[in-house]
Amino acid sequence: MDYFAQQLINGLVLGSIYGLIAIGYTMVYGIVGMINFAHGDIFMIGGFIALITFLILISLGLTAIPVILLVVLLVSMAITALYGWTIERIAYRPLRHSFRLAPMLSAIGMSFVLTNYSQVAQGARVKPIPPLITGGYTLHESVDGFVIRLSNVQILVVVTTIVLLGIFTWLVSRTRLGRDMRACEQDQTMAALLGVDVDRTISMTFVIGAALAAVAGLMYLLYYGLVDFFMGFVAGIKAFTAAVLGGIGSLPGAMLGGLAIGLIETFWSAYFSVEYKDVAAFSILIVVLIFMPTGLLGRPEVEKV
Amino acid sequence: MTATPHETAKASRTAGIPFLLKTAFINAVIALVLFSLMIGIRTEAGSDGQLTYWTRFGDLASIVAAVFGGSIVIELLRQWIGPTGAEKLVPPAVQSGMSFIGRYLAPALLVFTLLVPVIFYNQRYILDLAILVLTYVMLGWGLNVVVGLAGLLDLGYVAFYAVGAYSYALLATNFGWSFWVCLPLAGILAAFWGVLLGFPVLRLRGDYLAIVTLAFGEIIRLVIINWQDLTGGPNGVSGIPRPTFFGIPLDNSDDGLAAKLRIEYSPTHRIVFLFYLILALALLTNWVTIRLRRLPIGRAWEALREDEVACRALGINTTTTKLTAFATGAMFGGFAGAFFATRQGFISPESFTFQESALVLAIVVLGGMGSQLGVALAALAMIGGFELFRSLETYRMLVFGMAMVLIMIWRPRGLIGHRAPTVYLTKAQAISSDLVKEGHG
Numbered sequence: 001m002d003y004f005a006q007q008l009i010n011g012l013v014l015g016s017i018y019g020l021i022a023i024g025y026t027m028v029y030g031i032v033g034m035i036n037f038a039h040g041d042i043f044m045i046g047g048f049i050a051l052i053t054f055l056i057l058i059s060l061g062l063t064a065i066p067v068i069l070l071v072v073l074l075v076s077m078a079i080t081a082l083y084g085w086t087i088e089r090i091a092y093r094p095l096r097h098s099f100r101l102a103p104m105l106s107a108i109g110m111s112f113v114l115t116n117y118s119q120v121a122q123g124a125r126v127k128p129i130p131p132l133i134t135g136g137y138t139l140h141e142s143v144d145g146f147v148i149r150l151s152n153v154q155i156l157v158v159v160t161t162i163v164l165l166g167i168f169t170w171l172v173s174r175t176r177l178g179r180d181m182r183a184c185e186q187d188q189t190m191a192a193l194l195g196v197d198v199d200r201t202i203s204m205t206f207v208i209g210a211a212l213a214a215v216a217g218l219m220y221l222l223y224y225g226l227v228d229f230f231m232g233f234v235a236g237i238k239a240f241t242a243a244v245l246g247g248i249g250s251l252p253g254a255m256l257g258g259l260a261i262g263l264i265e266t267f268w269s270a271y272f273s274v275e276y277k278d279v280a281a282f283s284i285l286i287v288v289l290i291f292m293p294t295g296l297l298g299r300p301e302v303e304k305v
Numbered sequence: 306m307t308a309t310p311h312e313t314a315k316a317s318r319t320a321g322i323p324f325l326l327k328t329a330f331i332n333a334v335i336a337l338v339l340f341s342l343m344i345g346i347r348t349e350a351g352s353d354g355q356l357t358y359w360t361r362f363g364d365l366a367s368i369v370a371a372v373f374g375g376s377i378v379i380e381l382l383r384q385w386i387g388p389t390g391a392e393k394l395v396p397p398a399v400q401s402g403m404s405f406i407g408r409y410l411a412p413a414l415l416v417f418t419l420l421v422p423v424i425f426y427n428q429r430y431i432l433d434l435a436i437l438v439l440t441y442v443m444l445g446w447g448l449n450v451v452v453g454l455a456g457l458l459d460l461g462y463v464a465f466y467a468v469g470a471y472s473y474a475l476l477a478t479n480f481g482w483s484f485w486v487c488l489p490l491a492g493i494l495a496a497f498w499g500v501l502l503g504f505p506v507l508r509l510r511g512d513y514l515a516i517v518t519l520a521f522g523e524i525i526r527l528v529i530i531n532w533q534d535l536t537g538g539p540n541g542v543s544g545i546p547r548p549t550f551f552g553i554p555l556d557n558s559d560d561g562l563a564a565k566l567r568i569e570y571s572p573t574h575r576i577v578f579l580f581y582l583i584l585a586l587a588l589l590t591n592w593v594t595i596r597l598r599r600l601p602i603g604r605a606w607e608a609l610r611e612d613e614v615a616c617r618a619l620g621i622n623t624t625t626t627k628l629t630a631f632a633t634g635a636m637f638g639g640f641a642g643a644f645f646a647t648r649q650g651f652i653s654p655e656s657f658t659f660q661e662s663a664l665v666l667a668i669v670v671l672g673g674m675g676s677q678l679g680v681a682l683a684a685l686a687m688i689g690g691f692e693l694f695r696s697l698e699t700y701r702m703l704v705f706g707m708a709m710v711l712i713m714i715w716r717p718r719g720l721i722g723h724r725a726p727t728v729y730l731t732k733a734q735a736i737s738s739d740l741v742k743e744g745h746g
Contacts (some may be wrong), residue, residue, distance in 0.1 A: 022604075029512075034346070034512070035512050035515070035516065045343070048342075048343065049342050051348050051356075052343070052348060052358070053342065053350060055356060055358050056346070056358075059358075061743070079338060079339070079341075079342065082335065082338055083339060086335060090710070091710045091713075091714075094714045095713060097502065097542065097713065098713075098717045099717055099718070101458055101670070102368070102513065102713050102717040103713075104515060105666070105667070105670055105709060105713050106709065106710050107715040108460075108663050108666075109667075109705075109706045109708070109709025109710040109713065110702070110706065110707065110710055111706070112660070112663070112702050112706030112709065113311070113703060113706035113710065114707060115702070115706075116699065116700070116702040116703040116706065117343070117703060118343065119699060120699050120700060120703060121344050121347070122347065122348060123348075123349055124342065124699075125345070125349065125350055127348055127349075127350055128350060128352070128356065129356060129357060135700075153605070162497065163649060164352070179413050187515065201745040202528065217433070218445045220613055233659070237516075237519065237520065237523070240516060242521070244458070244516070275527075275530075275531040276527070276531060278523065278527055279524050279527050279531075280522075280706055282520035282523055282524050282527075283520075285517065286505055286517055286520060286521070287505075287517070287518055289506075289509055289513055290505045291506060293513070
């Protein structure tokens, strides 16, 4: 039971990270109707930028952890958002009215560019950082000595995710930008006729998605204490799986799917085998798509002729 | 910078140099922010696990300068060429010349390919490269059945390549079966896996299908890595037997082919044999595809690509149509895999990564999705291009990714972007593929 509770905590934390990445997929899919294959690599870039900013701040002599975290968060969000914006401008916007597969292939190309760009720029070796946030709470100690621990990093990850989700939900449901985004999702031509700047709205979607991915990158860095140039590929596919599981196009669905994938992966590693945890996540994707092609919270798609 | 490209082009034609400098300056500033940390700072883990960093502001400055200069050049080119997207008029003389070349290009290429081992007999490097190109031509033609004809986007094609390679490798090393027995078996096993993958994905549309096939490819690779008892895990399978000339080994022994023919033995014999073997396999793929296109099943594939709903309305069984497409494509992938295993003599999971799938898919798309000649030319261009960049090992995939993006922007329809219909009323007329709507495969 204690073991289960510990795995539950670990799974929820991992799921929060997947959920943050999955939101980027689901938003872009909702509006543009394409799988932004490079989104996982945006997450990786976010992690790298956070790492480099950490190094600079620490070598400048800053010691106040909250200040460091805030600066790193803002810097990595800003720069990664610019990456998202630039990629949309270069690789996706010229293809918006091209044939169906073109943006997808362009996105695969962009994913290769980003992966190898960071390999060339930062080297192929894993980059570890010393743990910045230490300590935690012991929730329960059983008689045989098994301890359920909730570390401060885990609290930080979950709290940040909840706060960001709150801000994000407010953004989509209450602001002008959110209204434009929902309008573009329904009908781009009609939205344009009613004075919505479609290009700008789509750009902003990529910017927000990339910023959330940057937060996920930072959380990953804090939680696991390392980044490497190849981490975006698998994390990206799993986050996409999460988005599909939750019902692509649905924002609460993306978060729910993220948590589900995080839990499945953690429990699989804990009770079955660590080697096959990715196989489990990918198999879930296939099974979900067979039996629930619209996911948990997705709308059924109407086929029009 | 929020203006659309169209508006930018319009403005630039009237605004001139100040606009040019302004655009270039903005681009340079964006580049400066983008690359400031990633290029300007280099991190590395030291020997004690402590992370250190050093600055590379020189590199950063040169990249920003390159972006500044590059955006001026691109903007000038854009003004010089004029608005993109306008239909370019091709003079009839050039058009007829092109169609003349088009008609004789394929036979000429085939004759040249047949003569390659004769011309380059002493150049081992060129022969090896030619075998590699032909392997990818075969893979491209195999994937073309799935993507080009049936319109089903498959991002996990490498899984079938892996199934074929491991089938041959394991059957040959464990049971000592000969290549010629294993080759059909490898194809059948791969086709079986194709059907197995085909079943769940039948209901899925384009993008979902792409991701599921990608996941399937990854599952196969992860299973190969982790099932160490059977596959040897990351160490791979080594000592895979070389192919024989229908039972006669191509080696220096007394009952080898050279001794039987009473000619002097040379290691090149085996290379030449491999060359003709893959050429025969590739041509078999091509021939089967061309024949299948004329059969009801091939026509059903193409109909499925164009419009799935219409297909169903006309009574085509989309389930069997999709399954046969998957199985046929997978079978050729399996053949290619068996060939790959026997040529290398050693296989490991590293040869079957997602990058291979993407490379084969890029070949099919660059070739124009459905054009057999286009796929062959694209394979030549891609693998040749890869060889040119071989010295720049780490930059190779970077260039490949950029090329993929640029090709999509420049020619999303590939090199040979028109399709000759297989069924016509009075006269076969090539349709520009811009007019062809993709189905919902």
